[in-house]
Every structure is written in structure tokens, then in C-alpha cells.
Amino acid sequence: MAKAIDIKKEVVAEITDKLQRSAAAVVVDYRGLKVEEVTELRKQCREKGLEYKVYKNTLTRMAAENAGMNELVQELVGPNAIVFSYDDPVAAAKIASEFAKTHKNLELKAGIVEGVLYKEDKLTEFASIPSREELIAKLLGSFKAPLSNFAYLVKAIIDKKEAEGQA
Structure with a gap:
């Protein structure tokens, strides 16, 4: 039991670190995507220097609170993945938005861009920059x-x- 708690603490610390280091973190709902489609999205993210990760919502909520991003907590419902961008604040929204255009099952939910929470419509605007x-x-x-x-x-x-x- 203690080992499982230690592992979860490590994951929360990892997510907290990624949220704090990232210029942007975009939360997407990947429900309905096929394995091949998720693999393609991961590949596109890697090519652009981004990171696509799936974490348990409870651990992500704890990490968001630790990182001071409390407004993100309410967006973490259902199956979520996070696209982290460490250099370009627009890149995560751009990749997710472009992928969502051709794969209707991917839905942009919200994102933190340079410390500010934005919903789907604003993320789509960022993608056009x-x-x-x-x-x-x-x-x-x-x-x-x-x-x-x-x-x-x-x-x-x-x-x-x-x-x-x-x-």
C-alpha cells in the first residue's frame, strides 16, 4: 500500500513539474480515437517537440492544485490527455486543433497558456496564429x-x- 502511494506521489510530482515548466498545456478528450489515430497524434507531437501524455484525472487534479492552476481542475472530467509544449505557447493548441479537424473524435477542452486558462474557442484562435x-x-x-x-x-x-x- 505504501509503495502504491509513493508511486502516485512521484506521478503527481512529475505532472506538477511538467505543468510548471510548460509554456502551454492543452487538455483534450480523446474518447473514440482508434489506437492508430492516437499513435499518429503522438508522432506529430514528438515531431514538433511536444509531449502527449495520459494521466489519471485524480493525480492531474492534485498536480494542477500543486502548480497553482486550480481553474484547470474543473476541466479534468472524463478521458483526458494533455499536450505539453515547453517552448512555443501556440504549438500545443495548433497540433491539437489541426488533428481535431481531421479526427472529429478529438475534442479540445481547455488549456493553460502561459499561466492563463483558455477554453476550446480561444485555443482554436491560438491555433490560427x-x-x-x-x-x-x-x-x-x-x-x-x-x-x-x-x-x-x-x-x-x-x-x-x-x-x-x-x-
Whole structure:
């Protein structure tokens, strides 16, 4: 009996640590998904540096309280899995939302993004935000365009002057 309690304490400590370290933790209801579909979701999460875990609700509730995320406790009803994102606060919502579009049995329930609880509708909005890399690429592209245009203009002026000098 004491060994089982020790194991549960370790799991609660693990979940608490993950909740505290994560930039986002999205709770999904996976009821109705086939094993192959869950395996595919886990694979997609791994490829994006995310972690998909299923824990007992009672242990997750204790961990959420330990992590100071009491508002998450009421969302932990029924079969749940949690997608943890440690770097990108949008990535967990994005993966879960994209997967839910093609697999109707996956349901986004709620998520903690940088310490704030959001419901399904807000998580879907987060999923539409471009990733950090995409935003950086767009920013660099917007810096590059005027510089490129200026370089083309200078090159055209030089070419014109050279053509006039040869004529």
C-alpha cells in the first residue's frame, strides 16, 4: 500500500513539474480515437517537440492544485490527455486543433497558456496564429523587400550610366 502511494506521489510530482515548466498545456478528450489515430497524434507531437501524455484525472487534479492552476481542475472530467509544449505557447493548441479537424473524435477542452486558462474557442484562435518561425520569416521578409528594391534601383542606375558612357 505504501509503495502504491509513493508511486502516485512521484506521478503527481512529475505532472506538477511538467505543468510548471510548460509554456502551454492543452487538455483534450480523446474518447473514440482508434489506437492508430492516437499513435499518429503522438508522432506529430514528438515531431514538433511536444509531449502527449495520459494521466489519471485524480493525480492531474492534485498536480494542477500543486502548480497553482486550480481553474484547470474543473476541466479534468472524463478521458483526458494533455499536450505539453515547453517552448512555443501556440504549438500545443495548433497540433491539437489541426488533428481535431481531421479526427472529429478529438475534442479540445481547455488549456493553460502561459499561466492563463483558455477554453476550446480561444485555443482554436491560438491555433490560427502563425508559429514563431513563420512570424520571424515574415518580419525578415518585410525588412528585406525595401532593401532589395533599393539595390535593384542602384544597379539599374549604374547600368544606365554605363550604357550612356559607352554610347
